[in-house]
Amino acid sequence: MIEVSVRHRRGAFALEAEFAAAGRVTALFGRSGSGKSTLVDVIAGLVRPDRGRIVVDGVVLLDTAARIRVPVHRRRIGYVFQEARLMPHLSVRQNLLFGRFFARHRSGGPSLDAVADLLGIAPLLERRPAGLSGGERQRVAIGRALLARPRLLLMDEPLSALDAARKAEILPYVAQLRDEARVPIVYVSHAVAEVARLADTVVVLDEGRVAACGPAAEVLRRAALFPGRETAETGALLSLRVAAHDDAFGLTHLDGAPGRLTVPRVPLPTGSSLRVRVRARDVLVAREAPRGLSARNVLPGTVVAVTPGEGAHARVEIACGGAVLVAEVTRLAAHELGLAPGLPVLAIVKSVAFDEETIGVLEI
Amino acid sequence: MATLASLLPGLAVAYLLARREFRGRALLDGLVHLPLILPPVVTGYLLLLAFGRRGWFGPALAEIGIVLSFRWTGAALACAVMGFPLMVRAMRLSFEAVDTKLEQAAGTLGAAPAAIFLVVTLPLALPGILAGAVLAFAKAMGEFGATITFVSNIPGETQTLPAAIYTLTQVPGGEAGALRLTLVSVALSMAALVASEWLARRAKARLRA
Known part of the structure; x- marks a missing residue:
């Protein structure tokens, strides 16, 4: 269960979003500039909002009214960025174990082998990130986030930097993750196809506000929420x-x-x-x-x-x-x-x- | 000695200047760079005023057993001060070149700020840090003006290489000795440069391979 309520103003842009989602995968949908990325940064703790309250599975991560602000590294929120952001000076194996090291005192979560198998990166373990393809890097980034034993996984357009073939390569892994990893996911996207395949709950953001929030099947029927080219993709x-x-x-x-x-x-x-x-x-x-x-x-x-x-x-x-x-x-x-x-x-x-x-x- | 002693404060100042916004940042920046601009003799004289036996801090330091004037420790201090701006400049540039997005990513993976610095920022900035240290070392080896003003030119105590060479060229029959020391100086400088180049290249290769 994720509850988010955020007010944040930067220059001319105002983010005023509030939603609650209980599904395994919550999609944050919106055009570029709609505030999706800022919102996930706030959830992760990378951006400090003017006011807000964030509760994940009953744990309060942020409550400005009660002066609670859990720092980024104690939030236990896995974050898969648009660009993989792997550590260039570490091998794939070291990258994967980076978060696990800091989570070593907690139990649970999948093993390195299980994650490497799930994401098909077992043969890459001894390589360096610079030698990997975009799709491979992104899979390593997903594995790295998973191994940190997160309570929530944020994925900010993890496929947007990839071409269609690489997208098709990764999407099944994300879907498998949803079904096997048992970590709730917040998935940011501006592609109806991705959202429809993955999401239980869809939150549509428009100019910093929540335009719609509900079960995927209901939200995806409403074409007006998905203007432009994406209209034809709804249904x-x-x-x-x-x-x-x-x-x-x-x-x-x-x-x-x-x-x-x-x-x-x-x-x-x-x-x-x-x-x-x-x-x-x-x-x-x-x-x-x-x-x-x-x-x-x-x-x-x-x-x-x-x-x-x-x-x-x-x-x-x-x-x-x-x-x-x-x-x-x-x-x-x-x-x-x-x-x-x-x-x-x-x-x-x-x-x-x-x-x-x-x-x-x-x-x- | 001078290089080793200034390594940690150098890192701290470089990191502060590269990453933090704070009051007095411009002042610190200026202060660090001052020895680069000032004539070395002026720097040496300022050090003498500050740390000399009758200087501002000299007596206080002497109380706790640290005497700088006319000792090798003073020579080390003078060399460190003169090498400091070079070191900080190189380190600051390399800190600025480290992608803050990687530091953010490390944070989401559970690394506290200190851990992020140790396992992400520092290794990624390593080539520049080494280059800075080598520059400072080379500067320390060649330091003349500030040292001679601050702690004089005492053989075996405060005599730097150029000071020794200068002394030798002033006495008849000293040319052979001066030439020997010149060769030592050239060899040391070359070795330092080659070492830093090699370390930097190795660090870069690790990122690519």
Whole structure:
């Protein structure tokens, strides 16, 4: 459980944020300049706010009213920075054990071997940071933070300095961390794809204020919170279960609240749970069952809301079973189909719309 | 001796000047650099005024058994004062070159400020610290003006290398001795330079490999 309440003013910028989150992964989402990084620096103790209160798992780390301010090195908050910030004069092994040395009087936490295995850095232990790739460095930085036996892990856009391939290399490790390391994580990002894959709770920051805070599935449906290019990335976040594989056609059937979805084959055993993001732009809306359709997913539902967006777009929220899908359609289509709350419709999703970006990892 | 004695205060002052904002910072900065600008004889005379037998602090120090004037300790003090600005400059630059982000990272990993200094800042600044120490050493070896003014030129007690060479060149038949000492001086300076260069290069290589 994390409770944060901070007021901080620097020049023209004012940070006034307050949120509480109980999940394993809390995502701090916002554009650059929205105050995300300042907020995590305040949590870590690197920035001293004008006023604030920070409580992690019942331990008060900061309470300006009560004149409590735990210094950085006693907060036990692991911090993975945008740039790895490894110690250049130490080997990878020494870097990994850096925090463990200062945490040697506490017990618990994973061993060096376990962390090296989890992050795939066992072969790098004797190397120096200067000889590592960006992705490798970032994994070492994550391992280093974990080995310090932290009560909370802060990750400030740990993937932003990496290219797409390196991102794809690290994201699964972070997801595995979430499921195995049992350390709550605050994950800062401005990419909906990362947030959707990882977060239980999403906090959206805008100009230093909390614009939204809630369960990931709810927050990610609200497109207005994610302006610009990221709007198209928003949509429904579904928790599904692998029902069956279709080996002949290389497909997997997923069951869940909205009904059955058919997606390209997922390499998970039957019965495992996973998280799937259905992007609003991938969903079509039909009033009656189309014939001769290539799309494999046709889900009956009821229109809950129609929200005209900027320009030509409108967003249609459709309740399918216990889940809510979001479709981005043109305002013209919404008008001609007469879409309005209460109308029974069909939500249609192409199977190929599901890819590595939208099909999340195993959930435990 | 002078180099060793000034190493710790040199580190402290360099770190203060590089990292801390405080009142009197400019004053400290100026004070440290004064011996670099002042004629050495003036510095030596000021030292004599301060630490001489009848100086401002001389009697007090003599009470606790420290006599500086006309002793080798005084020569060491004069050399240290003259080498100090060179040492502090080099160290300060190397402290400023250490990324404070690394120090922050060390803090989040549980290192207290003193530990951060010892295991992060100091090792990373090491090349510059060594360079500073070598510069101060070279300066101490060559110190003439301040020493001769403060503690005179007593063979075996306060005589520095250049002072000895100067003495030898003033007496007939001293050229051979002067040449010998000149060679010693050149050899020592070369050795110091080579050593510092080697240490600095090794420290840098460790960061890269």
